[in-house]
Amino acid sequence: MGRAGETTNRESARRQGDRIQRRVFFAGIVAIAFGSSVAPAQQLSKRIPQVGILTPAENGATPNFEAFRRGLGEFGHVEGQNIILQYRFAREEFAALPGLADELARCRST
Numbered sequence: 001m002g003r004a005g006e007t008t009n010r011e012s013a014r015r016q017g018d019r020i021q022r023r024v025f026f027a028g029i030v031a032i033a034f035g036s037s038v039a040p041a042q043q044l045s046k047r048i049p050q051v052g053i054l055t056p057a058e059n060g061a062t063p064n065f066e067a068f069r070r071g072l073g074e075f076g077h078v079e080g081q082n083i084i085l086q087y088r089f090a091r092e093e094f095a096a097l098p099g100l101a102d103e104l105a106r107c108r109s110t
Contacts, residue, residue, distance in 0.1 A: 050086055052088070054088050058089060
């Protein structure tokens with residue numbers, strides 16, 4: 001019976017991680033939608049829009065990030081030229097996400 005409980009705990013932890021990853025993904029989509037809507041106004045003032053990307057991933061070398069960058073390109077955004085992507089990687093340390101989110105919230109364009 002102990003093994004069944006262990007499996008349930010592992011599955012529960014995995015589902016929680018999946019929910020967190022979905023939230024992070026959707027937060028990124030919202031950030032893009034917001035960034036796209038304010039980009040024309042910011043370009044008038046010569047400020048480069050920033051998009052904060054918060055993820056539990058190890059780094060940005062994933063198919064999801066590559067697809068994200070391609071999608072930005074379809075809207076005319078080129079990382080480092082007319083948009084800044086601010087990455088924060090929790091490296092599978094979910095407890096680090098709130099602190100990294102605070103850090104992203106304090107970022108300002110220079």
